Amino acid sequence: MSWLDHASTVVIHPFTRQTGGDEVVIGLTETGTFLSLPPDAVELLDELALGKTVSEVRTWYETRYGEEPDIEGLLEHLSAYGFVGLPPSPEGQTQPPAAPSQTPKKQTYHLTFISERVARVFFGRGALALYGAVVTAGMAAVLARPSIVPAWRTLFVPSHITATSLLVTFLSLLTIALHELAHLTAARAAGVSCRLGFGNRLWTLVAETDMSGMWSLPKHQRYLPILAGPLFDVVSASAVLLALFAGSEGWLALTPWMVRTGGILLFIHLMRLLWQCYFYVRTDFYYALTTFWDCKDLLRDTEDFLRNRVARLRGRSPPVDQSHIPARERRVIAVYSVIWLLGRVLAFGTLFFVQLPLLIHYVPIILRAIATGLQGGLYSFVDSLLVITIWLVTMTLGITFWIRELRAPSRRPVR
Numbered sequence: 201m202s203w204l205d206h207a208s209t210v211v212i213h214p215f216t217r218q219t220g221g222d223e224v225v226i227g228l229t230e231t232g233t234f235l236s237l238p239p240d241a242v243e244l245l246d247e248l249a250l251g252k253t254v255s256e257v258r259t260w261y262e263t264r265y266g267e268e269p270d271i272e273g274l275l276e277h278l279s280a281y282g283f284v285g286l287p288p289s290p291e292g293q294t295q296p297p298a299a300p301s302q303t304p305k306k307q308t309y310h311l312t313f314i315s316e317r318v319a320r321v322f323f324g325r326g327a328l329a330l331y332g333a334v335v336t337a338g339m340a341a342v343l344a345r346p347s348i349v350p351a352w353r354t355l356f357v358p359s360h361i362t363a364t365s366l367l368v369t370f371l372s373l374l375t376i377a378l379h380e381l382a383h384l385t386a387a388r389a390a391g392v393s394c395r396l397g398f399g400n401r402l403w404t405l406v407a408e409t410d411m412s413g414m415w416s417l418p419k420h421q422r423y424l425p426i427l428a429g430p431l432f433d434v435v436s437a438s439a440v441l442l443a444l445f446a447g448s449e450g451w452l453a454l455t456p457w458m459v460r461t462g463g464i465l466l467f468i469h470l471m472r473l474l475w476q477c478y479f480y481v482r483t484d485f486y487y488a489l490t491t492f493w494d495c496k497d498l499l500r501d502t503e504d505f506l507r508n509r510v511a512r513l514r515g516r517s518p519p520v521d522q523s524h525i526p527a528r529e530r531r532v533i534a535v536y537s538v539i540w541l542l543g544r545v546l547a548f549g550t551l552f553f554v555q556l557p558l559l560i561h562y563v564p565i566i567l568r569a570i571a572t573g574l575q576g577g578l579y580s581f582v583d584s585l586l587v588i589t590i591w592l593v594t595m596t597l598g599i600t601f602w603i604r605e606l607r608a609p610s611r612r613p614v615r
Contacts, residue, residue: 210275211285212249216416217242222526223494225415226283232395233281234415236496240265241274245284309393311384319389322382323424331435338438341445348444350463350470364464371465375436379429379472383409383484386428390414390421419491426488430476437469474550479536479543489539493532501525502540505533 216227224242227234240261247257254271261269278284321327342349384394392413409429414422424431440462447454447462454462476485482499490498501522508518522530 208253208255209251209287210248210254211287212245213283213285215283218415218418227413227416228282229392229413229416231282232410232412233283234412235278235281235283240269244269244271244274245278248284309395311381311388311396312393314385314388316388316391319385323386323389323428331431334435334442335438338441341441345445345448348441348448350467354460354463354467367461368464368468371461372468375433375465375468375472378436379432380409382428382432383411383425387411387414387425390417390425392417392425419494422491423488426484426491430473430484433469433472437466437473440466440469471550471554474546477543478547479539480547481543489536493529493536495529495532498533498536499540501529501533502536505530506537506540509537 213228216229218225218227219239222238223236224239225234225236226242226245244257244261247260248254252260258269258271261267261271275284380396384396387394387409392411394413395410397408397410411425414425443452443454444459444462444466446452447459476483479486479489480499486499490496495501504520504522508520508522511518522533525533
């Protein structure tokens with residue numbers, strides 16, 4: 201007995217729509233649910249929303265497109281996401297109850313007190329022009345005095361390992377919060393509410409903003425919310441560069457500690473921008489590219505494409521069938537595979553030229569202090585013990601998120 205055996209008409213709940221490429225993205229903003237459908241499927245929903253019966257819409261579709269539609273399959277699928285429902289049953293008749301998992305819950309959004317008017321102050325044309333001026337001035341400062349750009353040694357303070365680690369952790373958390381707040385505020389400026397939370401990129405713990413509601417916006421309005429976080433990093437880094445330049449020129453009185461703190465803050469911003477170029481994970485730059493190319497699951501499709509290429513080079517048949525992907529999107533995947541590989545190269549470059557040098561310099565000092573124990577001094581021992589604790593906690597959280605993601609069932613967007 202199918203879902204539609206209980207009624208000849210269905211209730212189509214109001215949904216948003218945005219055309220992208222050869223598909224239409226429909227969404228329920230209250231629940232943050234968005235799906236991609238072919239235009240003819242959306243037309244079918246529009247006919248049903250007029251109150252026509254399922255058989256009337258089937259006849260309409262056959263007349264218009266010359267083939268029989270799978271209305272039952274479509275509605276069964278959409279009912280699981282809350283887009284359609286059964287009309288109230290006549291007295292004496294029963295309806296099949298919806299499964300709990302098929303009843304989407306209304307989303308709870310964060311910082312909704314930030315109004316669109318206030319958000320536009322930070323992401324209006326005037327503000328963007330000011331940000332552009334700051335970035336331009338920062339670039340000019342670097343060209344005039346390249347030495348203000350910090351190297352990895354900025355983070356190497358062997359006499360105060362814990363203090364440096366705590367400072368780096370505090371500045372990282374603060375700038376991450378502001379980075380995500382920039383995403384949220386830019387989305388609010390476009391009339392979209394968001395959620396803040398934590399997640400992971402592989403085994404690295406990250407903060408993230410759920411901006412699913414952006415699918416209800418026209419394509420050209422999505423870029424600013426997506427890139428608002430990196431924009432914050434660029435503007436903040438430029439402001440720090442200007443301060444360091446002013447200090448080096450004697451225009452601003454900066455103590456050595458202030459200069460070092462500014463260097464650490466600048467290094468954090470630059471590393472976060474570098475992270476955005478790791479195109480083998482879902483970064484802000486990745487989402488900007490997928491929006492530009494109208495791709496639904498570019499990362500997974502690219503990994504499948506590369507897996508197929510490796511199989512062909514080894515004389516084996518491709519393990520993943522990608523014939524169902526539109527030709528235009530397959531061309532995009534081929535181009536993105538090069539970007540994906542460059543992202544890997546960049547990540548390894550950061551590992552060998554930044555992260556490993558720091559570890560090579562820090563680890564012997566820490567292990568020596570712990571091995572010596574209190575005989576080497578209470579401060580040195582506690583200093584090393586605390587920094588190991590900080591590293592282990594953040595690494596454990598990241599690995600926990602990563603394992604949970606690997607164990608979760610794979611979910612592919614609907615094409």
